[in-house]
Amino acid sequence: MKIVPIQEFDLKREVDYGTPEQNATVKQIVRDIKVEGDAALLRYTEKYDRTALSSEQLRVTPEELKAAYERVEPSFVKAITAAASNIRSFHMRQKRNSWMDMQPDGSILGQIIRPLKRVGVYVPGGKAAYPSSVLMNVIPAQVAGVPEIVMVTPPGTNGKEGIDPYILVAAAEAGVNEIYRVGGAQAIAALAYGTESIAPVDKICGPGNIYVALAKREVYGAVDIDSIAGPSEIVVLADESADPAYVAADLLSQAEHDEMASAILVTPSQAFAEATSVEVARQLALLPRRDIAGASIENYGAIIVVESIEEGISVVNRLAPEHLEIVVEDPMSYVGSIENAGAIFLGPYSSEPVGDYFAGPNHIIPTNGTARFSSPVDVDDFIKKSSMIYYSKEALLQNGAMIMELARHEGLEGHARAIEVRLEKEGRVNNGQ
Template identity: 55%
Template sequence: MKVTRLSSGISIRRTIAEGTEQQVTAVKAIIQEVKDYGDEAMFRFTEKWDGAKLTSLRVTEEEISQAVDRFDPQLLVDLTEAAANIRKYHESQQQQGYRLDNEDGSYVAQRVTAIESAGLYVPGGTAAYPSSVLMNVIPAQVAGVPRIVLISPPSKDGTLSDGVLASAHILGITEVYKSGGAQAIAALAYGTESIAPVDKITGPGNIFVALAKREVNGDVAIDMIAGPSEIAIIADDTAYADEVAADLLSQAEHDPLASAVLLTTSKKLADAVSKQVEKQLATLPREAIASPAIANHSMIYLGETMQELITAADQLAPEHLEIMTDDAEAVAEKIHHAGAIFIGRYSSEPIGDYFAGTNHVLPTNSTARFSSALSVYDFIKRTSIIRYSQKAWQNNKEKIARLARLEGLEGHARAVESRSWKKENEQ
């Protein structure tokens, strides 16, 4: 990995991947095809892009049962325990509505309700992610979403990963479809003969999934536009180079566009980590994916002080931020912008990906400056409720009318004034 010094003139903020003009045009065309031709377009695109010739988009209960039977029993136990951890964490996010009563008999309130349906995209392609099933489904279940749909790209034989289906089984999800890419997002947004549309789409995917989510946003809600994986590590000379390198590579292996950044005050550690990354990369099964990520999108930055590293980390606002320093808790307290923070030597990023209970669907491309991890909050709506009494109306109608006329909205003023005391007495 390249080593460079931080300076006041350098920006390390991640550039948002917008997609090429050709990719955007292709995504728009795919979405229109699905809107126009429904299932027929889905079958055609699945054969073209995934190499699978399907006759049905929906996964049968028998397919799910067979996948569970084939699945490693110990892994089923592990996924079940991970699901329990994730559920426990997200149950703390449940919200209740409230009501504020006034002496004049009026009240205002907020009602919290779940959205009616959610479509959860589970990536496929270079790797299938059973953990993404848990991370997307459980917050929706905790929120109380009545209809939860899974969709994921099939392999060439037309099947979904046993791990994905086993995870769906653990969570009791039976509405599962075979499709990937922009066409899957289009089907969730607009529906086909087989797939009823949903109210919200969540889950990460490749650039075509990201662009499709951007395109349908507004017709349907989305969680975020997720970019390639990112990790940043703040470390001092108490950290172990082999462990730091391993954690950097844990994200580099996701995508050739992934980013792995080390921020350190130790030149000795920087040099050692650079050598360790090269050494470990040589034996990594996904070396062909991780190598371009390390070569083109990763860096080791040397700073003079810990505060300089903290400032740089906040500028980067990474998806994942590990802190391996002498006083990691104190450093973590000073961080303002990160999707998830991992404190101390034993809090390697994959612990959050799989088992700790926090959600691994996180903001990327420096958007942690203003956005958050996927959560129960993504699957609920907050409805404002207003009930004014006659007394409250009488006391406040003139104030409201004046404010309406201040903005040039005579109709608003008249609407408030139209409730006359005489009319009220005649009823």
């Protein structure tokens, strides 16, 4: 792993907006589903997933869900159940109440907080079918109180293998029981506009390939969508108190995701930098995904030696990484200085996979430097707020003239008159004060 002097690193990588052909294909699919409903949905499922289904076969049956449990190891069920419980506990802490503020004049102002009514979660097929992502998308919605959570996922390779049973178990543990075997842009369009078999949703979330990403962008506005994730990143800020073997393993766990993933070590110690570089090389050679991890380390990995932890923190804040590990003496003393990081892992035992799978916080975290202004997925992503104004007669009489002043200044006489008609009827005339 390269040790490089401090310089203008940038974690931002190009966002894939698809080719013109991909965009045209997606637009056509979305249009067809919108117009033709199930007919188009079944046609595209046969075309792209090579699976012939009837409308009645789209939905996964309770029997299939139950049968999935018999196809997975008990140790997996134990682990996914424990993870789901932790994730649920953490997200429960984020729940908020509607509130009202009673004014002395009898007026009531407030904010009503409600869950979205129906949410769709996309789960990719094949090797990208991650049970952990099912939990991370579904549980926040469920904790928010969303009454209808629906999942879509491709029907399986050539319709033979069916849906991955691990995905079905994760869905069941997370509390989803409405699952449709459709994928790709056609599944996104079906969730957005509805078909005879699938009722439309208010929001669509979950990862997918470029067609899924383009389809989400295409239907945005008709429904809400989550943000589209870029390649994953980690920055480790460590000093000589850290174990180079631990840090190297954490850097590699990020690098193995994807050739575009980025793993960066920031340290004030040249000796630690060198020791970690050696460890990365040693461990990399033993990794099954060494080709991917190696490309990531080569192209987007770096060790930056800084003058001090404080300088390291300013590098971190500039990079605004998705994941940050702070592995120094007394890591908590630096947390207050971290302005930009999606998730912060503190101390030697908070390895990133602890958060990816198990501890409770969400693993869907802003990438590509966007932690500067955005946040990990949480319960807030599945609620909506309504303002509430109950104005008393006394409040209107008291403040009406000021409201009219502001409206008239903006040239909106109709606004002023909506107040004036009330003041007049209540026996007062606007006296300009």
